[in-house]
Amino acid sequence: MQRSTLLTLDGLANILLGLLLLAVPGPLAAWLGIPNVSSGFYPSLLGAVLVGIGIALLLERRRSASDAKGLGLGGALTINLCFGVVLAGWLLFGGLGLPVHGVIVLWALVLILVGLGGLELMAEVSGRFGQSD
Numbered sequence: 001m002q003r004s005t006l007l008t009l010d011g012l013a014n015i016l017l018g019l020l021l022l023a024v025p026g027p028l029a030a031w032l033g034i035p036n037v038s039s040g041f042y043p044s045l046l047g048a049v050l051v052g053i054g055i056a057l058l059l060e061r062r063r064s065a066s067d068a069k070g071l072g073l074g075g076a077l078t079i080n081l082c083f084g085v086v087l088a089g090w091l092l093f094g095g096l097g098l099p100v101h102g103v104i105v106l107w108a109l110v111l112i113l114v115g116l117g118g119l120e121l122m123a124e125v126s127g128r129f130g131q132s133d
Helices: 005-025 025-032 041-060 072-093 100-132
Strands: none
Touching: 005 025, 005 041, 025 041, 041 072, 072 100
């Protein structure tokens, strides 16, 4: 099987499972036999990471096999942004009832993930524009 076909299948499988975990975290977590809490917090974060990995794999298809050295910056930024945005959503709308120090730690994680993702995105964009000069 060709590299691009495998990356496509793997990427789509990750995105599908990730979207399912984001859409119905509780029931899917129970069906899969993975730990669940009443809010679906952990299963949906796992879903966000899987969506990020799936997108990164689909982006990787565009690179030639000789250029491939792993998911690279594009992969890192998609995973960081997916995880950071879903975590921020939980903190804003999830009613988690966390102690103040837990909220501070998780918001710091959001800032780190989204901040890194933003820096990685700027590096990717400037790198692409720099190559065409």
